[in-house]
Amino acid sequence: MNRIIAIVNRKGGVGKTTTAVNLAATAAAAGKKTLLVDFDPQGNATTAFGISKGNGLPSVYDVMTGLGTVRDATRQIIGANQLGVIPSTADLSGAEIELVNTRNREFRLREKLKQIEQEYDWIFIDCPPSLGLLTVNALAAAHGALIPLQCEYYAMEGLSQVLKTIEIIKKNINKSLEVEGILLTMHEYYNPRNLEIEREIRSHLGTLTYQVMIPRDPILNTAPGFGRPGVWYHPWSPGALAYQNLTLEMLHKELKS
Ligand code: ATP
Ligand code: MG
Numbered sequence: 001m002n003r004i005i006a007i008v009n010r011k012g013g014v015g016k017t018t019t020a021v022n023l024a025a026t027a028a029a030a031g032k033k034t035l036l037v038d039f040d041p042q043g044n045a046t047t048a049f050g051i052s053k054g055n056g057l058p059s060v061y062d063v064m065t066g067l068g069t070v071r072d073a074t075r076q077i078i079g080a081n082q083l084g085v086i087p088s089t090a091d092l093s094g095a096e097i098e099l100v101n102t103r104n105r106e107f108r109l110r111e112k113l114k115q116i117e118q119e120y121d122w123i124f125i126d127c128p129p130s131l132g133l134l135t136v137n138a139l140a141a142a143h144g145a146l147i148p149l150q151c152e153y154y155a156m157e158g159l160s161q162v163l164k165t166i167e168i169i170k171k172n173i174n175k176s177l178e179v180e181g182i183l184l185t186m187h188e189y190y191n192p193r194n195l196e197i198e199r200e201i202r203s204h205l206g207t208l209t210y211q212v213m214i215p216r217d218p219i220l221n222t223a224p225g226f227g228r229p230g231v232w233y234h235p236w237s238p239g240a241l242a243y244q245n246l247t248l249e250m251l252h253k254e255l256k257s
Pocket of ligand 1: 013014016017019040044127128129185215217239
């Protein structure tokens with residue numbers, strides 16, 4: 001059965017895109033037919049795969065506004081025949097405004113993905129740092145919400161807002177939405193504050209939180225500059241290994257369900 005996973009957090013810079021691109025790359029290498037939808041006008045997942053923006057080719061903006069189909073906009077990633085990416089450009093922020101007065105505006109992405117979802121095992125959606133209409137579209141289309149979380153001071157506060165939004169979406173527009181998992185990112189084993197927050201999150205939300213944590217690793221930060229996810233750029237770095245382990249944890253969970 002296929003699974004659509006939205007990678008979401010209202011907070012910026014917590015590792016959503018890094019998680020989206022490294023998971024997509026690892027899932028494809030593990031034999032999963034994978035699609036990554038860059039759903040952020042910043043287009044960071046697009047550039048992380050070395051796809052140039054603004055070359056006139058169809059993007060997720062065209063998909064959302066009906067100018068192109070999902071198939072038109074999907075780029076096959078060279079060297080990873082199981083992986084497609086739908087790129088994004090700054091135009092997408094215009095789509096958010098254009099959609100405001102349209103009917104079924106929350107379901108636009110869901111309708112579009114319906115056309116192709118059977119062709120993929122896993123579809124990841126990299127969301128922008130807000131809980132606006134784009135993220136609502138992603139959550140309306142998804143089976144699961146993966147929440148990257150940095151172990152810092154206001155993490156719990158931000159997390160409860162995201163969990164509340166997921167509950168509201170589940171109640172009103174997408175009954176099959178679940179929390180896929182909470183992922184602790186940029187974790188520093190030597191930082192007592194990090195460890196304290198990790199303990200707090202695991203004691204409250206242990207069953208929802210992945211065992212695997214992503215350590216702070218400069219490789220993950222450097223790789224996008226070379227148009228490659230960290231797991232391809234330096235597969236044996238601690239951050240890349242952690243994303244490979246996360247994929248294994250997700251595969252294991254899928255086998256058990
Ligand atoms: P935004 O909300 O702006 O879309 P985001 O939540 O998608 O941000 P990322 O872009 O993935 O976050 O990460 C923010 C910054 O932190 C980037 O420069 C990224 O390279 C870096 N980064 C992410 N994860 C790690 C990590 N585990 N170790 C070191 N640097 C990281
Ligand atoms: Mg991002």
